[in-house]
Amino acid sequence: MIAIIKYNAGNIRSVQNALNRLGYESIITDDKTEILNASKVIFPGVGEASSAMQYLEEKGLDDVIRSIKKPMLGICLGLQLMCEYSEEGNTQCLGIFNTQVKKFPPKEKVPHIGWNNFTEVKSALFKDIKVTDDMYYVHSYYAENNPQSIATCDYILPFATAMQHDNFYATQFHPEKSADVGTQLLKNFLEL
Numbered sequence: 001m002i003a004i005i006k007y008n009a010g011n012i013r014s015v016q017n018a019l020n021r022l023g024y025e026s027i028i029t030d031d032k033t034e035i036l037n038a039s040k041v042i043f044p045g046v047g048e049a050s051s052a053m054q055y056l057e058e059k060g061l062d063d064v065i066r067s068i069k070k071p072m073l074g075i076c077l078g079l080q081l082m083c084e085y086s087e088e089g090n091t092q093c094l095g096i097f098n099t100q101v102k103k104f105p106p107k108e109k110v111p112h113i114g115w116n117n118f119t120e121v122k123s124a125l126f127k128d129i130k131v132t133d134d135m136y137y138v139h140s141y142y143a144e145n146n147p148q149s150i151a152t153c154d155y156i157l158p159f160a161t162a163m164q165h166d167n168f169y170a171t172q173f174h175p176e177k178s179a180d181v182g183t184q185l186l187k188n189f190l191e192l
Contacts, residue, residue, distance in 0.1 A: 001025060001026065001027060001034075001037075001038055001039060002019060002024055002025070002026040002027075002038055002039065002040045002041070002042060002190070003026070003027055003029055003034055003035045003038035003040075003041045003042070004016055004019075004026050004027065004028045004029070004041075004042045004043075004044065005029070005030065005035060005041065005042070005043045005044075005061065005065070005078075006028045006029055006030040007030060007045065007052055007055045007056055007059070007061060008047070008051070008052065008055050009044070009045030009046060009047040009052050009077055009078075010045065010046035010047055011044055011045060011046040011075075011076070011174070011176070012028055012044055012045070013028075014044075014174075014176045014177065015042055015044045015075065015176045016028060017176070018175070018176035018182075018183065018186055019042075019186070019190075021183070022183065022186060022187060022190065024190060026042075030059055030061060032060065032061070032064045035061075035064055035065075035068070036064060036067070036068065038070060039070060040070055040071050040072070040073070040189070040190060040192075041065075041068055041070060041071070041072040041073070042072070042073050042074075042075065042078075043065065043072060043073065043074040043075065043078035043081070043082070043170075044074075044075040044076065044077075044078050044176070045075065045076060045077035045078050045081075046076060046077060046138065047077050048077075048088060048089060049077065049080055049081060049086040049088040049089050049091040049093070049101070049141075050086075050088065050089025050090070050091040051089070052077060052081060053081060053091050053092070053093060053094075056081070056094075062094060065082075065094055065096075066094060066095075066096065068167065068168075069167060070167060071167050071169065071189065071192045072167060072168050072169065073169045073170065073171070073189050074168070074169070074170035074171070075170070075171055075174060075175065075176070076138070076139060076171075076172060076173075076174055078170060079097075079143060079162075079163065079170035079171060079172050080093070080101045080139075080141060080143065080172075081093045081094055082094050082096040082097050082163075082168065082170050083095075083096075083097045083099050083100060083101050083143050084097070084098060084099065084100055085100045085101065086100070086101035086141060087100070087101060087102050087103050087141065088101065088103070088140075088141050096165055096168050097143065097146065097148050097163050097165055097168075097170070098146055098147070098148060098165075099143050099144045099145075099146040099148070099160060099163075100143070100144055101141045101142065101143050101144075102141065102142060102144065103140060103141050104140060104141070104142060104155070104156050104157075105156060105157075107156050108155070108156050110140050110156075111138060111139055111140040112137050112138070112139055112140070112142075112155045112156075113137065113138050114136070114137060115134040115135070115136055115137070116134060116135065116137055116153050116154075116155055116173075117131060117132050117133060117134050117135075117153070118131040118133070118135075118151050118152060118153055118161065119131065119152045119153065119154050119158060120151065120152050121150065121151045121162075122150050122151070123150035123151075123162070123164055123169075124188060124192065125150060125162065125164065125169055125185060125188050125189060125192075126150070126151060126162075126185070126188070127184075127188045128184055128188075129181055129184055129185060129188075133181040134178070134181065135161075135171075135173035135174070135175065135178040135181065135182060135185075136173055136174050136177045136178045136179075136182070137153075137155070137172065137173050137174070138174065139172060142155075142157075142159035142160075142172065143159060143160040143163065143172065144159065144160065145158055145159060145160050146160060146163070148160070148163045148164060148165050149161075149162070149163055150162045150163060150164045150169075151171075153172070153173075159172070160172070161173055169189060169192075171185070
């Protein structure tokens with residue numbers, strides 16, 4: 001069973017619907033045992049960093065997430081919360097990825113909304129996905145590039161649009177909203 005972490009962040013049902021289309025069963029849960037016993041874990045979200053971290057800490061899910069040994073995929077806010085720190089709400093995050101989340105400078109339209117491709121990709125997560133493929137983004141904050149980056153995007157400046165550390169994966173873009181190429185990425189994750 002795939003566990004989708006419930007933590008009062010939006011867009012969780014879209015992820016569950018994408019998994020259903022791929023033929024996978026999932027549960028939306030904040031139950032620690034269900035999360036730890038899942039074969040895969042997805043940590044999606046649209047929302048604000050400080051209130052999301054507060055919810056995770058109140059429920060004890062921050063320590064649960066850090067202790068997951070199965071493949072886990074963070075999406076959008078999920079990626080940002082897996083970093084060390086976010087400028088959004090001056091938030092100490094989970095510290096899985098050794099980078100910080102910063103607000104885009106106002107040189108272009110912020111938030112970054114729409115389709116964008118990559119400047120590089122690596123990792124089995126991107127099997128059958130090319131740098132010219134577009135993914136869908138909605139975000140005002142970005143993770144700085146770092147040694148754990150497995151894909152880079154350039155909007156205003158280059159940023160880590162996907163990262164990996166051990167069994168932890170994360171994407172800034174929304175694969176569940178990125179048509180066939182997003183479906184391919186979710187399929188790749190589910191087959192890890």
